[in-house]
Amino acid sequence: MGSLPASGSSSRSFQQRVFSLLQRCNSLNILLQIHTQLILNSLSYKNNFIFKLLSLYVSYGHLHHAHTLFSTLHKPTTPLWNQIIRAHARTPAAPFKSVECYNRMVASGSEPDGFTYSFLLSACARGGLVWEGEQVHCKVLVKGYCYNLFVETSLVNFYAVCGGVGKARYVFDEMNQRSVASWNSMLAGYVRCGDFDGARRVFDEMPCRNVVSWTTMVAGCARGGKCKQALSLFGEMSRAGVELDQVALVAALTACAELGDLKLGRWIHWYVEQRFVVRNNEQPSLRLSNALIHMYASCGIIDDAYRVFMNMPRKSTVSWTSIIMAFAKQGLGKEALDLFKAMLSDSVGVNEIRPDEVTFIGVLCACSHAGFVDEGRQIFASMKHTWGIHPRIEHYGCMVDLLSRAGFLDEAQGLIKIMPLKPNDVLWGALLGGCRIHKNSELASGVANKVVAELNVNQAAGYLVLLSNIYAFAKRWQDVVAVRQKMIEMGVKKPPGRSxxxxxxxxxxxxxxxxxxxxxxxxxxxxxxxxxxxxxxxxxxxxxxxxxxx
Structure with a gap:
């Protein structure tokens, strides 16, 4: 785009051309070129161009460029202040700066409007700024914006996120009219606090639903452990003709993984292939591909999980961790360890891929099931020394399980004694499991007594059963009877097996x-x-x- 003289009709023609380009702008590079042309043609001071430039910089998430432009303004108008407040509201790291901008705006004499308060409430919701949000609510009432639909919806969202669903409901009930966004904010509030009955009532009362309404319910139920409800809603969503978005698909796959519903999981995979690969010639998102790996792995279909992994053009730490965990859970320790080595040699440093805490749980679990004691020791030591990751209780649990299974019971017990965390029932259970495998009833007796003393009645049942079996292996029948009598006295009963x-x-x-x-x-x-x-x-x-x- 060449420089044009800013005079007469040619100036008007140029301005129309530039504004048209701004309307069609779809990348930061093009936006920077347009901005440069405005500066060269002495048009960067015009409010209509400034507003559009600021709006686009904010939409692209480039706060630095937005700030640089805003700092050149002598006396910003309210719409321009709104854009910079909106910019900070969209930034996860600094939503409180929206409040600072608002205070500067008021001090400069500019008059806030409904958009100002809406953007400000969004910032307070994102940053958990409860007191500040309540102060904004007061301003809304004083300034007469309490019947502005945009502002009221932002208030519902703010209280649903920060102030409790009761306060959100009060504002919602006071609204004279409600948009789909208002209903969705109220719906999300109930889901967020785990009140799925309340969420279902709101969902059923909605006069009009959109894809966000359905996705909020499906994803909320899946995250809340209500997987059957999640899949039922997912089926309703599909039958209602609503296009299944990636959030709903990921949530449904998570529920399929939890329930072992391979049939629906395969259908979702087919749908993803048809919608993204066949129709649009594009690959599914990372999250969707990772969810497919997790679903197949949870259903025990390791070959399909690996196929999805290998077909991914780009992989993340979650991708590598998911497939390593998949092989580990199937007892394929060598394959899981080989994948971990491939991750370290091929991918570390690429796209910020590096093993995290969950990756090491998968690898140590694989070592445990495969009996790779030396490799497990080395990997456990490398967590802190090489990767700067301090082992959590889960990692110690994997190591105790590894050592106990392999017969290194004294080393396992020693690790429990020196670990900087308080051992939980899982660690003691792993050690007891090793005692059963290697028929060490003496150590088992001491461990079980310690565990039972620390656990409640329901938690103790499984460990007492395990101790009884260890005594039975050793033919210590009197001790078997004593454990059974203790269970009767404690009123405990082993939870029945399920499949x-x-x-x-x-x-x-x-x-x-x-x-x-x-x-x-x-x-x-x-x-x-x-x-x-x-x-x-x-x-x-x-x-x-x-x-x-x-």
Missing amino acids: VVQINGVLHNFMAGDVTHKHSYYIYETLHGITKQANWEDYEPDITEVLVDA
Whole structure:
């Protein structure tokens, strides 16, 4: 774009051309070129251009350029102040600076408007500035903006995030009219505080829903552990003809992973392939690909998880960690360790990829299941010395499990004694598991007594059962009876075993000892038949594992 003289009709033509370019601008580089031309043609002082430039710089997230431009203004107008307040409100690191800008704006004599208060409330919500947000609410009431739909919606959102859903509901109920954004803010408030019944009521009352409404419910239920509800809503969303966005797809995949719903997970994968790869010739987002890896891994389909991983054009730390964890959970320790080595040699330093705390949990877990004791020791030591990561209780748990499984019970116990964190029941349980494998009933007795003394009744049940089995291995029958008697005195009972099986797309839940299942008669009849066949084939069950399980 060449420089044009800023005079007469040619100036008007140039201004129209530049404004048209600003309207179509879609990148920072083009914006900088347009800004340069405005400066060269002495047009950078015009408010209509300044406003558009500021707005675009803010939209692109380039606060430095916005600030530089704003600092050249002698007496900014209210719309220009609004843009710089909005810029800080969108910045996660410094939303409080919106409040500072507002104070400077008022001190300069500029009059705030509805947009000012809306942007300011957004900043307070993002930064958790409760007192400041309440002060803005007071200003809104004094200045008469309490019936401005944009401002009221921002108030609902602010209170839903910072002040509690009750205050948000009060503002919401006082509104004369509500937009979809108002309803969505109220909906998000209920989801955020875990009140899914309240969220469902708001959702059902909504006169009009958009993709944000559906996504808020699906993602909220998935994050809140209500995976069946999440998938039910996801199905409703699809049947309602709402286009499934990436947030909803990731949430649904998370729920599929939790429930083991492979059929729906595969359908979502097909949908992703059709929508992104076939229709738009583009790859799914990192988050979506990572969710697919997690879903397949949780359903035990490791080959498909690895295929998704290998087809990703760009990988993140989460991608590497997810596939390492996938192999580790399937007991494929060598493959998980090889992937970790590939991550270190091929990807560290690329796209800021480096192993994090979760990566090391996966690798140490893989070492434990594969019996790679020396590798596990080296990796555990490298966490702090090479990567500057201080081991958490989970990492110590993996190491204790690794050492205990391999028979290094004294080393495992020594690690528990010297660790800077208070050991939890998981660590003691790992050590007890090692005692069972290696038939060390003496150490097990001391560990179990310590664990049971520290845990509540419900937590202690599993460890007492494990101790009883260890005594049974050692044929210490009197101790077995003593543990069972202790369980009776404490009123504890081991939680029944559970399993979930998917048949023809339907998930079936089974619980040991359950007689409430509608097909329980046929289930127990089949179990009796299997037991009978096992007896005919001279199968001898290992009864030491079930002495006190029932």
